[in-house]
Amino acid sequence: MGEARKVGEVRAAADAGVNLPALRSHNTALVLDLLRRAGVEGISRLELAERTGLTPQAVSKITGRLRDAGLAAEAGRRASTGGKPRTVLRLVPEAGHAVGVHLDRDALRLVLVNLAGTVVGERYTDVDLGAGAEAVVAAVAGEVEALVDGWARGGGGRSGTDADADADAVAAGPGADAARPGTDAMAARHGADAVTAGPGADAVVAGPGADADVSGRTGWTPVNSPTVWDRSTPSRRTDPAPEAAPPTYPAPPPGATAGSPLPPPGVAAGPPAQAPGATPAPPTAATPFPPPPLLGVGVALPGPLDHTRGVLHRVTGFAEWDGFPLRDALGERLGVPVAVDKDTNAAALGLAVAGERGSFAYLHLGTGLGAGLVIDGVVRRGARTAAGEFGHQVVQLDGPPCDCGDRGCVEALCLTAVSRGDLAEAARVLGIAAGNLVALLDIDLVLLGGRTVTGAPEMFLRGVGAVLDERARRAGEPPVPVRTVPGDIAEGAAQLVLAPLFGRADA
Numbered sequence: 001m002g003e004a005r006k007v008g009e010v011r012a013a014a015d016a017g018v019n020l021p022a023l024r025s026h027n028t029a030l031v032l033d034l035l036r037r038a039g040v041e042g043i044s045r046l047e048l049a050e051r052t053g054l055t056p057q058a059v060s061k062i063t064g065r066l067r068d069a070g071l072a073a074e075a076g077r078r079a080s081t082g083g084k085p086r087t088v089l090r091l092v093p094e095a096g097h098a099v100g101v102h103l104d105r106d107a108l109r110l111v112l113v114n115l116a117g118t119v120v121g122e123r124y125t126d127v128d129l130g131a132g133a134e135a136v137v138a139a140v141a142g143e144v145e146a147l148v149d150g151w152a153r154g155g156g157g158r159s160g161t162d163a164d165a166d167a168d169a170v171a172a173g174p175g176a177d178a179a180r181p182g183t184d185a186m187a188a189r190h191g192a193d194a195v196t197a198g199p200g201a202d203a204v205v206a207g208p209g210a211d212a213d214v215s216g217r218t219g220w221t222p223v224n225s226p227t228v229w230d231r232s233t234p235s236r237r238t239d240p241a242p243e244a245a246p247p248t249y250p251a252p253p254p255g256a257t258a259g260s261p262l263p264p265p266g267v268a269a270g271p272p273a274q275a276p277g278a279t280p281a282p283p284t285a286a287t288p289f290p291p292p293p294l295l296g297v298g299v300a301l302p303g304p305l306d307h308t309r310g311v312l313h314r315v316t317g318f319a320e321w322d323g324f325p326l327r328d329a330l331g332e333r334l335g336v337p338v339a340v341d342k343d344t345n346a347a348a349l350g351l352a353v354a355g356e357r358g359s360f361a362y363l364h365l366g367t368g369l370g371a372g373l374v375i376d377g378v379v380r381r382g383a384r385t386a387a388g389e390f391g392h393q394v395v396q397l398d399g400p401p402c403d404c405g406d407r408g409c410v411e412a413l414c415l416t417a418v419s420r421g422d423l424a425e426a427a428r429v430l431g432i433a434a435g436n437l438v439a440l441l442d443i444d445l446v447l448l449g450g451r452t453v454t455g456a457p458e459m460f461l462r463g464v465g466a467v468l469d470e471r472a473r474r475a476g477e478p479p480v481p482v483r484t485v486p487g488d489i490a491e492g493a494a495q496l497v498l499a500p501l502f503g504r505a506d507a
Contacts, residue, residue, distance in 0.1 A: 026503065027052070027054060027058065027062060028062050028065070028066070029500075029501060029502055029503035030052045030054075030503055031048055031052065031054075031059065031062045031063065031066070032066070032071070032091065032501060032502050032503075033502035033503050034047075034048055034051055034052070035048075035066075035072055035089060035090060035091040036091050036115065036116060036502055038090065038091075039090070039116075040075065040090060041075065041088070041090075042074075042075030042076070042088035042089050042090035043088060043089060043090075044078060044086040044087065044088050044089070045059050045060060045063060045086070045087070045089065046086060048063070048089075063089055067089075069095070070092055070095045071091065071092055071095045071096070071115070072089050072090065072091060072092060073089070073090060073092050074087055074088065074089060074090075075088045075089060075090035076088050091115060091116060092115070093114040093115045093116035093118060094114055094115075095115060095293065096114070096115050096293050096294075096295045096498075096501075097112055097113060097114050097115075097120070097293060097294055097295065098112075098113050098294070098295050098296055098297065098298060098494040098495075098497035098498050099111070099112055099113075099144050099147060099148065099294065099296075099297045099298070099494065100113055100297075100298050100300070100346075100489075100490040100491055100492065100493035100494030100495070100496075100497075101140060101143075101144070101297060101298065101299045101300065101490060101493055102300050102301070102343060102346075102489040102490040102493060103127065103129070103136070103140060103299055103300070103301040104127075104129070104301070104302070104343070104366065104367055105129045105130075105302065105317065105318070105367040105368070106126065106127065106128065106129070106367060107124070107125070107126055107127060108123075108124070108125050108126070108127040108139065108140065108143060109122070109123070109124045109489075109490045110122065110123045110124075110143050110144060110147050110490060111147075111488075111490045111491055111494060112147050112148065112151055113491060113494040113495075113498065115498065115501070117353065117354070117491070117494075117495070117498065119491065120151065121147055121150060121151045122147075122490075123143055123146060123147045123150075125139075125143065127139060129301075129315070129318050129321075130317075130318055130320075132320070133320075133321065133324050133326075133329070137326070137329050137330055137333065138333075140299070140330060141330060141333040141334055144297055144334060145334075148294060294336055295336075295337070295497050295498070295501070296336050296337035296338060296339065296497035297330065297331075297334060297336055297337070297338045297339075297497065298338075298339045298340075298341070298346065298492075298493035298494050298495065298496030298497045299326065299327075299330065299338065299339070299340045299341075299493060300340075300341055300342065300343040300345070300346035300347070300489050300490070300492060300493035300496075301315070301326075301340075301342070301343055302315050302316060302342070302343055302367070302368050302370065303315065303316075303342040303343075303344075303370065303385065303386075303388075303389065304316075304342075304385065304386055304389060305326075305340065305341075305342060305385060306384065306385055307340065307341045307342070307345070307381055307385040308385070309325070309327070310325060310326055310327020310328060310338065310339070310340040311323060311324065311325050311326070311327070312324045312326055312340075316368055316391075316392075316402075316403050316404050316411075317368075317403040326338075326340050327339065327340045337497065339493075339496035339497055339507070340496075341381075341385075341493070341496055342370065342372070342381075342385065342388065343364065343370065343489045344362060344363075344364045344370040344371055344372035344388050344390075345372045345379055345381060345385075345388065345492075346372070346489050346492035346493045346495070346496060347362050347364060347372050347449065347487050347488070347489045347492045348360075348362045348372025348373065348374050348379050348492070349372075349379050349492050349495050349496065349499060349504075349506065349507060350488060350489075350491050350492025350493075350494075350495050351372075351374070351447065351485065351492070352374050352377060352378075352379065352506075353492075353495050353499055353504070356374070356445075356447075357377060358374075358376070358377065358444040358445065359374060359375045359376055359377075359441070359442070359443045359444050359445075360374050360443055360444060360445035360446070360447055361373055361374075361390075361434070361437055361438075361441070361443050361445075361446055361447065362374075362447045362449060362485070362487065363390065363430065363433075363434060363446065363447065363448050363449070363450075364449050364450040364453075364487055364489075365414060365426075365430060365448070365449075365450040365452045365453050365460075366450035366451045366452055367451075368391055368411055368415075369390065369391030369410060369411040369414055369415070369430075369450075370388055370389065370390055370391050371388040371389075371390030371391075371437065372388055373387055373388050373441070373443075375441065375443075378506045379506040379507075390410070390433065390437065391409060391410050391411030391414075391433075392404050392406065392409045392410070392411060393409065393410055393433060393436065394406060394407070394408045394409055394410075395408060395409075395410055395413065395429070395432060395433065395436075396408035396413060399412060399413055400412045400413065400416050410429060410430070410432075410433040413426075413429045414426045414429050414430055417429065418452055423452075423456050423459045423460070423463075424459060424463060426452070426460075426463075427459055427460045427462065427463020427464055428463050428466075428467060430448075430460065430463065430464055431463055431464035431465070431466065431467025431468060432467055434446050434464055434467070434468060434482075435467055435468055435471045438468065438471070438480050439471075443480065444480065444481075445480065445481055445482075445483070446464065446468065446480055446481070446482045446483075447482075447483055447484070447485045447487075448460055448461070448464065448482065448483070448484045448485070449484065449485050449486065449487025450487055453484060453487075454484070454486075454487075457484045460484070461482060461483075461484060464482050465479075465482045468480050468482060495507060
C-alpha cells in the first residue's frame with residue numbers, strides 16, 4: 001500500500017487513492033468522505049491509510065491540512081493491539097454549510113445543511129413560477145439571505161409576515177430591491193475565501209473553518225426547535241410541549257468576525273474564554289453570530305434543463321423560462337457558487353448519498369411527474385440532462401392533452417385522475433409507467449415520493465406494487481420492490497454543492 005503501488009491498481013479499489021500531486025484534491029476528498037462516514041466515533045490515521053491505499057505520510061499531511069482548516073478534529077483515542085493508543089479523527093460538520101433550494105411550481109422550500117448532511121435550518125413559502133424570472137430569482141435570493149441570516153442571528157431571521165411579503169412580491173412581479181443581496185455583502189458575511197472558492201476539496205481546505213452549531217429563528221426552522229413545521233404539510237405548525245424550553249447559546253468570542261470559528265453550545269471557543277460562572281447570552285440583532293461558512297447554493301426545480309450550464313429549457317407549463325441562465329443569475333445576486341439540477345435528480349442524489357445502493361428509480365408525483373435514475377450507484381442524467389423525463393412517455397394515443405404539447409402522457413393521465421379524486425387510477429397508471437421503466441433499465445428498486453404520494457402512501461404502494469407484481473409473474477421473475485421515501489428534494493439540492501467535496505463525481 002505504499003508509494004510503489006500502481007495507479008491503476010489503486011483506482012480499481014473501492015476507496016482507493018493515488019499519491020500524485022495532480023490528484024491531491026481527489027485524495028483529500030477520499031479522506032473527507034471516510035471521516036464523514038465514520039461519524040462522531042471517528043477514524044484513525046492508520047485506518048484511513050488502509051482504506052485509501054495512501055501512505056501514512058500522505059494521510060498525515062492531508063489530515064493536517066484538514067485540521068488546520070477546521071474541517072477535522074480529534075475525537076479521542078482508541079486502544080491498539082500494540083504500542084500507544086491511536087488518535088481518532090472526526091469530521092467537523094459545522095465547518096461548512098450549503099443551502100438547498102427546492103423551487104416547485106407553486107412553493108419554495110430551503111434548507112441549510114452542514115457537511116454531515118444534517119439540516120440545521122429551514123424555510124418555506126409560496127411562490128408562483130409563472131410570475132417571471134426576475135421576481136422568482138429575487139424571491140429565492142431573499143429567502144437564501146433570510147435563512148442564513150436567521151441562523152446567524154439565532155432568532156433574528158425575518159418573521160412569517162416577511163415571508164408572506166416575499167410571496168406577495170413574487171405574485172406581483174419584479175421589483176424587490178431589498179431581496180437583491182449584492183456580491184460584496186455576501187462576501188462580507190461569509191469571508192472572501194468561502195465566496196470566491198468554488199466547490200471542491202481544495203477549496204474547502206483553503207476556506208475558513210468554523211465550529212458552530214447554533215440556531216434559532218423567527219420565521220425559520222432550526223433543528224430541535226421548540227416550534228417546527230411539519231414537513232409533510234409545511235403550512236401546518238406543530239406547537240411545542242409545555243415543558244419545552246428555548247435553547248441558550250454562548251456569546252460570540254470577543255473580536256469574532258464573519259467566517260470566524262464559533263463553538264457549539266456549552267463548548268469554549270478558546271482564548272479569550274468566557275469568564276467562569278458567566279451566564280451565556282443568546283444572540284440578538286445587535287450582537288449576531290457570524291453566519292455559517294457558506295460553500296454554495298444548490299437549486300432543484302422541474303425540468304427540462306441543462307445541468308452543466310445551469311440553463312433552463314421549456315419547463316413544462318412555463319415555456320417563458322426557456323433559455324434562462326438560472327445558475328448565473330442567482331450566483332450573481334448571491335456572490336456564492338450555485339448549482340442547478342432537476343428536482344428528481346437532486347432527490348435521487350440525496351438518496352444515494354444517504355445510503356441507497358445499486359440501481360433504482362425515484363418517481364416523484366407532485367405538481368408534475370418525473371424520475372431520478374441511479375444506475376450502479378451513479379446518478380444518470382443523459383447527454384443533455386434529459387434522462388428521467390418519465391412523465392412524458394405516451395401510454396394513451398388519444399389521451400388528454402399534456403402541457404408538453406403531446407397527448408396521453410403519463411403525467412397528464414396521473415394528474416387528471418388526481419384532480420377528480422381517483423387516486424387508485426393514478427396509482428395504476430403510475431404502475432404501468434414504472435413497469436415500462438423496469439423493463440427498459442432492469443433496475444433493482446422503485447422509490448415513490450412527492451406530495452401526492454405522501455398524501456396517500458398506502459394507496460400508491462398497493463397500486464404500483466400490484467402492476468409490478470403482475471408483470472413479474474408473467475415474466476417468471478421476482479417482483480421489483482416498491483417503497484415510499486420522503487423525497488427531500490431541498491436536501492438533495494444541497495448535496496449538489498456538498499457531494500463533490502467527498503468525491504462524488506455525479507453531483
